[in-house]
């Protein structure tokens with residue numbers, strides 16, 4: 001009852017103020033002058049540029065000395081800053097691990113945090129709350145809620161065996177086909193197969209999704225990467241450390257017991273024929289790989305803790321849970337994940353070098369510490385740790401994501417005619433990737449949002465809502 005009263009009070013608020021109080025640039029014509037541009041294509045950064053935005057679109061990019069600034073434009077001198085395309089992140093969630101086997105929907109804090117961190121488009125890649133993600137997307141699109149443009153992934157397509165009560169267990173292939181069509185009718189625009197799905201269910205789901213022009217990805221175990229590729233999957237989440245292809249005597253449609261998959265990757269020769277052939281097969285079949293190094297590094301004690309600002313965003317109980325687990329991890333002598341993280345980085349680099357479409361996301365799961373917004377910035381730093389140049393890391397986080405979504409004509413790079421989705425940071429991420437943390441402004445469709453103010457608005461709330 002109290003909840004209803006609170007909701008009524010929220011609904012009675014001035015429509016739009018929850019968004020407008022964070023808008024710092026809303027002029028119809030804006031010129032960003034004297035700025036360094038990293039355009040998202042992988043091309044070198046260009047200094048002293050001027051970008052003109054009009055009506056939500058980039059109308060010109062060029063040398064500041066010769067740029068034509070339209071009369072009446074709001075001119076912002078951004079000397080010392082770099083402008084990059086807004087991130088297109090493909091393994092995001094609206095939920096956070098709050099302890100036990102339940103994932104709490106973070107429908108208040110996460111959309112804000114993603115936008116504040118520089119994410120202007122994202123795929124949710126798995127959904128624990130059915131209609132919540134769809135309704136959040138609608139509210140964001142309607143301008144009544146802060147957040148990125150969302151490709152909503154339907155609830156997981158999963159077989160029996162997952163100890164998470166929020167997830168449905170598919171009965172058979174017909175059920176998988178039915179579920180795809182049901183959620184597509186409701187507005188879901190992508191699908192995700194999960195660990196215990198069968199080949200028949202995955203194949204059926206992929207066919208139904210493709211009939212509707214939609215894509216399907218998977219975090220797989222019972223189905224190998226090669227099998228999934230031959231069944232038409234479009235993308236594989238997490239990369240190679242979850243591939244069950246290298247488990248000896250793997251039984252069809254069964255997720256190998258215990259940590260057999262991890263052991264098989266820990267002992268895999270990444271330069272051997274097995275790894276190279278799998279990469280070649282995925283590249284040939286145009287299956288993308290989603291890098292999620294941010295979640296994997298939380299399992300490695302020698303990797304840094306979540307940054308203090310991200311910890312400040314957590315509910316005190318959620319913070320304690322993260323810190324206690326991390327302290328226990330530091331005492332562990334098991335170094336399997338150190339090896340797995342290093343191998344995953346090598347394999348992702350090999351996949352990209354072989355011509356594969358590597359995209360990136362953050363996966364805020366595990367035991368916590370992967371906090372939306374902050375984690376998206378961290379994802380770029382980890383791609384650089386994996387051996388990519390900063391410019392390639394930006395490309396993976398922008399243009400590659402846009403390509404996967406089939407939206408690269410509109411988003412993912414900085415060029416005349418593209419949607420004005422931009423991140424303004426202090427410093428120069430092309431020289432020092434950590435500068436991606438210094439976000440001042442995020443433009444979505446030409447509207448500039450005050451990133452620090454949005455971050456401040458959700459302090460202490462992640463884990464709660």
Ligand SMILES: [Zn+2]
Nearest residue numbers: 125126363365
């Ligand atoms: Zn995930």
